[in-house]
Amino acid sequence: MATLSTRREQRLSPASLLALPAAVAHPRYALDDVRIGIVHFGPGAFHRAHQAAYVDELLAGDPDWAICAVSLHSAEVRDALRPQGGLYTLALLGEAGGLRVIGAIRELLCAPEEPDAVLARLADPAVRLVTLTVTEKGYALAGEGLDLAHPEIVHDLAAPATPRSAVGYLVAGLAARWRRGIAPYTVLSCDNLAGNGRRLRCGVLQFAQRIDSALAAWIADAVAFPCSMVDSITPASDDALRARVDGELGCTDAWPVQREPYAQWVIEDRFCNARPPFERVGVTLSRDIAGYDRAKLRLLNGAHSTLAYLGSLLELETVADAMAEPSLAAFVERLMRASIAPATALPDGLDAGTYIDAILARFRNPAIRHRLAQIAWDGSQKLPVRLFGTIADALAQGRDVAPLCLAVAGWMHFVRRQAQRGVALVDPLAGPLAAIGRACRGEAAADVAAFLALDAVFAPWSGDARFVAALQAAYAALGDAGSAAVRRTLAL
Numbered sequence: 001m002a003t004l005s006t007r008r009e010q011r012l013s014p015a016s017l018l019a020l021p022a023a024v025a026h027p028r029y030a031l032d033d034v035r036i037g038i039v040h041f042g043p044g045a046f047h048r049a050h051q052a053a054y055v056d057e058l059l060a061g062d063p064d065w066a067i068c069a070v071s072l073h074s075a076e077v078r079d080a081l082r083p084q085g086g087l088y089t090l091a092l093l094g095e096a097g098g099l100r101v102i103g104a105i106r107e108l109l110c111a112p113e114e115p116d117a118v119l120a121r122l123a124d125p126a127v128r129l130v131t132l133t134v135t136e137k138g139y140a141l142a143g144e145g146l147d148l149a150h151p152e153i154v155h156d157l158a159a160p161a162t163p164r165s166a167v168g169y170l171v172a173g174l175a176a177r178w179r180r181g182i183a184p185y186t187v188l189s190c191d192n193l194a195g196n197g198r199r200l201r202c203g204v205l206q207f208a209q210r211i212d213s214a215l216a217a218w219i220a221d222a223v224a225f226p227c228s229m230v231d232s233i234t235p236a237s238d239d240a241l242r243a244r245v246d247g248e249l250g251c252t253d254a255w256p257v258q259r260e261p262y263a264q265w266v267i268e269d270r271f272c273n274a275r276p277p278f279e280r281v282g283v284t285l286s287r288d289i290a291g292y293d294r295a296k297l298r299l300l301n302g303a304h305s306t307l308a309y310l311g312s313l314l315e316l317e318t319v320a321d322a323m324a325e326p327s328l329a330a331f332v333e334r335l336m337r338a339s340i341a342p343a344t345a346l347p348d349g350l351d352a353g354t355y356i357d358a359i360l361a362r363f364r365n366p367a368i369r370h371r372l373a374q375i376a377w378d379g380s381q382k383l384p385v386r387l388f389g390t391i392a393d394a395l396a397q398g399r400d401v402a403p404l405c406l407a408v409a410g411w412m413h414f415v416r417r418q419a420q421r422g423v424a425l426v427d428p429l430a431g432p433l434a435a436i437g438r439a440c441r442g443e444a445a446a447d448v449a450a451f452l453a454l455d456a457v458f459a460p461w462s463g464d465a466r467f468v469a470a471l472q473a474a475y476a477a478l479g480d481a482g483s484a485a486v487r488r489t490l491a492l
Helices: 004-009 014-019 045-049 051-059 076-084 115-123 151-158 166-180 196-211 213-222 239-249 289-313 319-323 326-343 352-364 379-396 402-421 430-439 444-452 465-477 483-490
Strands: 036-041 066-071 088-092 098-102 105-110 129-132 186-189 228-231 257-259 264-268 284-286
Touching: 036 051, 036 115, 036 166, 045 051, 045 088, 045 257, 051 066, 051 098, 066 076, 066 115, 076 105, 088 239, 098 239, 105 115, 115 166, 129 166, 151 166, 151 196, 166 196, 166 213, 186 196, 196 213, 228 289, 264 289, 284 289, 289 319, 289 326, 289 352, 289 379, 289 402, 289 483, 319 326, 319 352, 326 352, 326 379, 326 402, 326 483, 379 402, 379 465, 402 430, 402 444, 402 465, 430 444, 444 465
Parallel strands: 036 066, 036 129, 066 105, 088 257, 129 186, 264 284
Antiparallel strands: 088 098, 228 264
């Protein structure tokens, strides 16, 4: 019988599954019985912790949707997981945590080194879905179209049979199916990019039009590009994770991943060539992805920014620390339930109370060390989409916007404090904001007016007298924005 020290020298593999401790979950299907039906571009930590985990559950009842994972640049994921037969460990962080070995990825390819294998898999009739998590820049988009000056796009337009870009591979695969009379695959972007499916479709069609107008027409008519929304905090894998996983498995996993227990995946129910029965494993299928995006931006991200700025004024470090501050936690919950949710048009099927409960539980998870300083970055870009839309809708409905304006005033005081302490701001408008912050003298009307002059942030809301009055009152209520003043204001 192998000793524990011997087992830890062994690598996680299909052969080692039966020897895993009983507490470690593993695939509920035979690995050799599943078939590849999904090609995924960009198998980074988020994909492996999120979409692949959903597919892993799915395969227990439907073996036709295993994943071929394709890296567009680096061979690191392939080289780490191929010796493990595609297996890796997912660790959930928090009280509901645990380890689970994922088997959904049955093939790993590195596109620069194995382009023919990637193209062959895209042309395989069994593949009916292609998914992507390549980050926003990986789509090579510019505005609503393709960045035709992007080096990879330039190359792929000149040599479409040997693509390098995600869009180039998508079009090459679709072209092969078109020529051979094979039904197309659905293309599903899973990146946090507003209108992701619509924007990817525009880029693909623009590329295809430059290759072959008939191909472009077929793609426009036959291929579905559903939008989606994904959500789950996925910290980077680190040495602490590797040590925990190796210790609990009793063998070595070259690249485990971790995430919070909560995960959400919403997909527009629009596919062109069958689809996995995602609803069986907790995926939400909806025609209103914009509604889910709006709920996330306002209830989750808006509350996150509120915690970041007011929590920073209280000298707190993480989201969990902020939620451990009674006055701030109570204020954020009231803000979500009484100010944000009533002013937000939520999609059918999303219960505001349940969603808020889940968000608050996520915020309180001490295993996720989400730093307030990081959330506070880029406030000039984040606040208009996270809070100002809610304020505008609340004003249109005649609702009180004072609590919402307190969050915005918190950002102003945060900028003022950082500037006057000589701490650099991480923001596209860092220069103008620092100048305004240094000039603030604690007089609400003058300080707020200086911020409102930034049209890139505040137009058109800066012209609404109700908003201006509420913002000035909130700014004044925070006083010197010291801890005592902030706690006193939050308790009102």
